Amino acid sequence: xxxxxxxxxxxxxxxxxxxxxxxxxxxxxxxxxxxxxxxxxxxxxxxxxxxxxxxxxxxxxxxxxxxxxxxxxxxxxxxxxxxxxxxxxxxxxxxxxxxxxxxxxxxxxxxxxxxxxxxxxxxxxxxxxxxxxxxxxxxxxxxxxxxxxxxxxxxxxxxxxxxxxxxxxxxxxxxxxxxxxxxxxxxxxxxxxxxxxxxxxxxxxxxxxxxxxxxxxxxxxxxxxxxxxxxxxxxxxxxxxxxxxxxxxxxxxxxxxxxxxxxxxxxxxxxxxxxxxxxxxxxxxxxxxxxxxxxxx
Numbered sequence: 001x002x003x004x005x006x007x008x009x010x011x012x013x014x015x016x017x018x019x020x021x022x023x024x025x026x027x028x029x030x031x032x033x034x035x036x037x038x039x040x041x042x043x044x045x046x047x048x049x050x051x052x053x054x055x056x057x058x059x060x061x062x063x064x065x066x067x068x069x070x071x072x073x074x075x076x077x078x079x080x081x082x083x084x085x086x087x088x089x090x091x092x093x094x095x096x097x098x099x100x101x102x103x104x105x106x107x108x109x110x111x112x113x114x115x116x117x118x119x120x121x122x123x124x125x126x127x128x129x130x131x132x133x134x135x136x137x138x139x140x141x142x143x144x145x146x147x148x149x150x151x152x153x154x155x156x157x158x159x160x161x162x163x164x165x166x167x168x169x170x171x172x173x174x175x176x177x178x179x180x181x182x183x184x185x186x187x188x189x190x191x192x193x194x195x196x197x198x199x200x201x202x203x204x205x206x207x208x209x210x211x212x213x214x215x216x217x218x219x220x221x222x223x224x225x226x227x228x229x230x231x232x233x234x235x236x237x238x239x240x241x242x243x244x245x246x247x248x249x250x251x252x253x254x255x256x257x258x259x260x261x262x263x264x265x266x267x268x269x270x271x272x273x274x275x276x277x278x279x280x281x282x283x284x285x286x287x288x289x290x291x292x293x294x295x296x297x
Contacts, residue, residue, distance in 0.1 A: 026093060027164055028069040035163060038067045038095045040155060040208055041170040044177050049134075050151075050186060050214070052141060056103055057151055058134050064170070065095055065127045073123030080126075083117040092117065094127055095165060100154040100198075100207065104134040145221040149186075149214045156198060156207035167206040169193050175210050186214040225268060232260050 108114040114130035137151035236257035
């Protein structure tokens with residue numbers, strides 16, 4: 001009964017225009033002159049679509065934000081109150097945060113808008129969203145496909161400076177991964193979280209950073225690239241056992257091997273971004289070999 005009475009009171013306070021102090025940029029600790037502390041946590045449901053050619057990856061995650069708002073404190077509540085009214089959710093103050101390194105973001109609407117606002121009797125508020133995002137990840141492909149990458153998720157305050165809003169990770173398990181989470185070509189070695197601050201000409205903003213250390217699995221490239229190439233080279237050695245006068249057979253075998261390796265290399269290169277400089281040992285060896293052929297003996 002008390003739960004329903006408080007819900008009706010809160011609805012009339014916010015919707016009927018009596019709770020202007022709870023919304024429109026009024027921070028919970030604005031009157032106290034201290035920054036509002038917001039604890040953030042991420043639960044990753046899926047992690048994949050790591051694309052070296054576009055330097056990005058996709059994540060399906062739940063963003064959890066908690067803070068205290070004494071204006072919504074209600075000791076008469078016997079249990080937390082969940083708000084599912086969009087009008088109430090819009091009028092309650094919420095942190096203005098964004099993902100700094102996100103290229104694209106989608107809010108989940110199926111089958112209902114995936115948003116939850118839970119108010120505890122102590123005034124603690126839980127605000128949870130489900131989002132699908134594409135993050136940029138600057139990859140170093142010098143050792144491809146034996147490489148390891150570090151991809152990040154950066155969460156930052158949009159309009160509130162450090163004097164008004166302070167972001168921090170939750171004390172326990174700030175970044176959680178789904179138990180059965182698997183990546184097709186990578187393995188997640190570890191996840192590190194850290195605090196950061198971004199300085200702009202208009203102020204300093206609080207931000208959070210999660211780093212995912214990824215190691216590429218060699219099994220896929222071993223089957224798709226290394227073994228076929230090795231077999232092609234071994235088969236080309238048959239030319240050494242052919243008769244010296246069998247010129248057409250020897251030429252055919254060499255040209256076939258060259259074309260097969262070239263097409264295989266083109267297929268591998270199609271999954272990588274175009275490079276302006278030759279950073280691999282193979283490119284350097286090829287340049288030296290070409291120079292040796294063209295130089296006078």
